[in-house]
Structure formats: C-alpha cells, structure tokens
Amino acid sequence: MDVGFAAEVGSRAVVFTEGAIIERLRREFAVAFDPFIQHAGFIYEPEKKMLLERLYAEYILLAQKRDAPVLIMTPTWRANPERIERAGLGDRDVNGDCVRFLQDIRARHSTTSSVIQIGGLMGCRGDAYKAQDALQMSEAHAFHGPQAALLAEAGADFLFGATLPAVSEAMGLAMAMADTGVPYILSFVIRPNGALLDGTLLHDAIARIDAAVSPPPFAYMVNCVHPSILVRALNAAENRTPLVRERLMGIQGNASARSPEELDGATELAADDREAWIEGMERLRRDHLLRVFGGCCGTDDRYMAGLVEALSPATLQSRDVDKR
Secondary structure, eight states, X not given: OOOOHHHHHHHOSOEEEOOOSHHHHHHHHOOOOBTTTBTGGGGGSHHHHHHHHHHHHHHXXXXXXXXXXXXXXXXXXXXXXXXXXXXXXXXXXXXXXXXXXXXXXXXXXXXXXXXXXXXXXXXXXXXXXXXXXXXXXXXXXXXXXXXXXXXXXXXXXXXXXXXEOOHHHHHHHHHHHHHHXXXXXXXXXXXXXXXXXXXXXXXXXXXXXXXXXXSOOSEEEEEEEOHHHHHHXXXXXGGOSHHHHHHEEEXXXXXXXXXXXXXXXXXXXXOOOHHHHHHHHHHHHHHHOOOEEEEOTTOOHHHHHHHHHHHSHHHHHHHHHHHO
8 A cells, every 4th residue: 555654654553663673583483693794684595584584473463463554674774885895795786675675564564454564774884882983973864875865865765873872973873864755753762860971861862853954854853762761751841841742753762671771782682571562652643642662682473473463453453432
C-alpha cells in the first residue's frame, strides 16, 4: 500500500518499529560483523542476508497481525561513505542496495491494508556513546550529505538519524537530511536527567534544531535507553514543555535500564523484566502521548509481540470501550 510517510504516520494513534536487529544477529546467531560497516554488507552474503530477511519479516508480521503500521530501517547505521571505503565496498552502492533490499521485503509481505514504511538509517561518525567524539555542525553537514542523498535517491520513505549523543552533530545531520527533501526523524540517546550525552537538555536540543534547520525534522525520538529512563527524563521540569510534548514522537527502547557506558561492549545480554518494559511503553503513550514504539538493544520478537498486543489499535479501542 503506497502511502506517504508524513500523512500516514501523522494520522495514526500508534505506529510500531522493528525491534533489535544487530543484537539479535550477534546473540542468537553468533554472526561475525564487519569492523567498519557492521551488518550493512550482509545483503551481499546469501546466508547472512537470509537471517536479516527473517528478522525484518518477524517484525512486519507482528504488526500486521494487529493491523498496525510498521517502520523498518535499513541496516546502514554505520554505512557512511568513509566506512564503506574502509570495508572495501567503495565500488558498490551499499546504501541504495539496502533500501532496495527492504523494498523487496516489503513487496513480498504487503497486503491490501498493510502500511510498511522504509527508513534510511544513519548514525554519527564516531562512537555513539561518546559525545566528545561528535562532529561540529558544519562538519556534520558535509560529512553526512552523501549518505543522506544516496538513501533518498534509492527511494527511502524517510530518513532516520539514530543514537545521537550530541546536538552539534545532530544539527548538521539534520541539515544534510533536509537537503534531500525527504521527511526525516532524529533520535537521541539521553540520560535520566533529561539531557543528551553532551549535557544538552532534550527541550533545548529540539528547540535549537527546529530553529536552525529548514525544513525541520518531521519529529524526534529517543533510542537505546530503557522506557523508564525516558519517563524520568520527561518528568524533569525542564522537559515538561509544550514543545517536547508536541515534537517528541516515540522511542525504540532498550531491554535494560543500564547506562550506555555499561551496555557498550557488554559480553552478556542485559535485559530487565519484559512486562515492566511494556508497562513503561504504555505509560509513555498514556502520560506523554508518544505514538511510535519499538525495540532496541536486548529486545526480540517476544518483546515486540507483547508491545504490539498491548498498544495495537484494536487493544486500545477495546480499552476505550471498556471505560465507557
């Protein structure tokens, strides 16, 4: 079903994203990753490509069972041109091929009523958990421009900048995305005090980017943190603002409430209680009006199945009827 991203996502009470991809490949299937581009090159390796297809299909089918829209992201978080060259794939259109890979999956799983939107995934140049490594705005604009253009030209429905620790690079990335004319979303890593890893309050980061970039992001999200962290952040007085309530749209939540530093490079999977994770997501929808929900590190099909069941349009409608 060909539906414009902004019109479709903007009109839905609840939209789901995929759950973890990278962590599941690593933990469940013991797959070896490229040191530069991680799993972006898996689309060229038949066995690894099949595993990728399996995970994306799982998340799509979970949403479809409850008649809910789903956002799936290309495996290109680390596939900027610099890293692609270092991985020895400079002669291939890795970003475009990843978009086409998901377009093929969508074609094979589409129904007359399903909505599957493809996001061109991008990340910061350096370590996502070290704000001191972040590019400055003008550097980021120039650095991220080529990848944003490749993803947009290949037909991504929207662009998605994820796991952003600092407002400086997020702003330059937003400028690069805005240049394409494709709708885009920025997603931050935050602390429980309501600030990005560089210390910028969530409210201030949104205000600065909205004021500096035209067109501004379609919306903002948070990822790679437990839903309880976002609840605490949004309850901070500095972030209890109309701007944050209007512009922050969703979360891809970690299964663990540990800090990014504790989780980064951990040898064992960290996961807290699944029901508490789902309850945190429900609270974010109920109290803070978030609309886009998905999984990040430590989550899998079981987390997403529970989340979809709890927040699907049919479930929410049933609850509304029960309250009458």
